[in-house]
Amino acid sequence: MERDTGLSKDTLRVWERRYAFPNPARDQHGERVYPIEQVEKLRLIKRLMDCGHRPGKIIGQSIEILRALGGGLGKESTGPVDLEIFLNLISSHQLPELRSLLSQTMARSGLQNFILKTIVPLNVAVGDAWMSGRIAVFEEHLYSELVQNLLRNAIAAIQPQGRTPRVLLTSLPQEQHSIGLLMAEAILAVEGASCIPLGPQTPMADIVTAARVHHADIVALSFSSSYPETKVAESLKQLRLALPVSKHLWAGGNGSARLRKPIEGVQTVVSFEKMLDMVKLWREASA
Amino acid sequence: MERDTGLSKDTLRVWERRYAFPNPARDQHGERVYPIEQVEKLRLIKRLMDCGHRPGKIIGQSIEILRALGGGLGKESTGPVDLEIFLNLISSHQLPELRSLLSQTMARSGLQNFILKTIVPLNVAVGDAWMSGRIAVFEEHLYSELVQNLLRNAIAAIQPQGRTPRVLLTSLPQEQHSIGLLMAEAILAVEGASCIPLGPQTPMADIVTAARVHHADIVALSFSSSYPETKVAESLKQLRLALPVSKHLWAGGNGSARLRKPIEGVQTVVSFEKMLDMVKLWREASA
DNA sequence: TTAATAAAGTTGTCCAAGACAAATAGTTGA
DNA sequence: TCAACTATTTGTCTTGGACAACTTTATTAA
Structure with a gap:
């Protein structure tokens, strides 16, 4: 259920107690068995929460209403491509x-x-x-x-040009989404930056070591919207302390866009367009 | 700690109770803080367990002894390449x-x-x-x-040749290792088979549907050694029941090598070499 | 001596309810 | 309109018990 819905075991339990949902059946050993429609509703709720809804407000609604709530999300942006x-x-x-x-x-x-x-x-x-x-x-x-x-x-x-900045790209252990990292790598590669792609889920201590031995100028982390909200700021602060001040720390992805207050010494990558500007600024500053 | 060691929260707790290890310090809120050396020892233990050791036997040993235990593992195979x-x-x-x-x-x-x-x-x-x-x-x-x-x-x-067999490649939700899938895909592609690569972590119901709509001849699953031992056979039996008998079901990876008894209707892919034979056999049988 | 069976031991996962810190919302006053 | 305070919401951690499934050891029969 954790994998299927993105909600932790504890969260599922405490929702049962507080909101009487989910309400799983029990097998012959008394263990929870979730009906498929409850799984779907939980997935919907998770996704709506990623968009800012609060569980207590929406958990009582029917699936149809939740679908309708989510339907109006990305409609406004009609891109140039069909x-x-x-x-x-x-x-x-x-x-x-x-x-x-x-x-x-x-x-x-x-x-x-x-x-x-x-x-x-x-x-x-x-x-x-x-x-x-x-x-x-x-x-x-x-x-x-x-x-x-x-x-x-x-x-x-x-492929390699050996130009600066040298950017270390990765995500923290709880974050498995890697497509954002790849997009960033591609965009940076076009700009002529050197990327050190570690893939997702690198422990913090390893990020620090890797940044040192690879002489990274910038450490860029990706946070998807499923990264636990409370952890984003906390992890960034901790990593900022562990990294030398000379190295820039960038945070990108939907998960870092939720940051309310900016963190000292951490730059938020709002979009890939903005990232291009940030590279430009870095080059000017380091020249 | 779950991510760092591959051991579940419950396992870590029950080990504390039974073996008095790990023995984490507590922060000001009474929450566990694991010293780095305990994390390392846990990682070692996990890896030794994947090789067949039992936790109760090795958990009391020192790190040095555990290292020595693991050191003699892959030494016998000296490949042709240095x-x-x-x-x-x-x-x-x-x-x-x-x-x-x-x-x-x-x-x-x-x-x-x-x-x-x-x-x-x-x-x-x-x-x-x-x-x-x-x-x-x-x-x-x-x-x-x-x-x-x-x-x-x-x-x-x-790239595509449109030849048979059509092989659907993926892993189950708990299994995130994807490098084995890629190796299999590459080898199969050379053989001229058509692959449908779904990446890791596809829910079982989706595997069944995908196999149907893509007219897969073979469904190939990868299990790494970190996949929960008890779950491998269970998942395969369940999936075998859900798939039409006409579709072959292959299980590969270190996790499936641990299967004691063969499962009715499931073929174990012992090695990539053997997989080539299996493709040949399939073609002869289907001709 | 071997093989099959039973008993004992080992191991991981689930259960329940309580506690609490941190985040969010609502309210009041300047 | 903004800041400060209070109330509510929310997720994660805590504990220890229970038990099914698996492994090993002991016992019995061939």
């Missing part, structure tokens, strides 16, 4: 067609624009489509794999 | 050199041989080197990223 075509290919399992359309789009717009104008909005659209029940988990997985291949191939095609 | 060179490059952070040596080796031996003779033994060697404290977590991460890039690029270079 995302509907992509979504249709995803939900109709046209793997080769989807692959070539993505490749074509990338070739046409260039890597940076492809990420900014197509992949980022498409990720949001896919998330929404999953939420409204339009596409399934495995369809999302397949799409992710495809994008990952595309990005890794593009990055490999650019 | 792994020492790779290990040295990893531990001395020579990223570009490591990258090009891997590429060269791949070009020289061919993709399949590269995986069988270099990557597989190297993965084991890296794991052992981590265990003996020779390389750090972040160095292992960097190596993983590199291999992943290499494999994904190689797979992309082969």
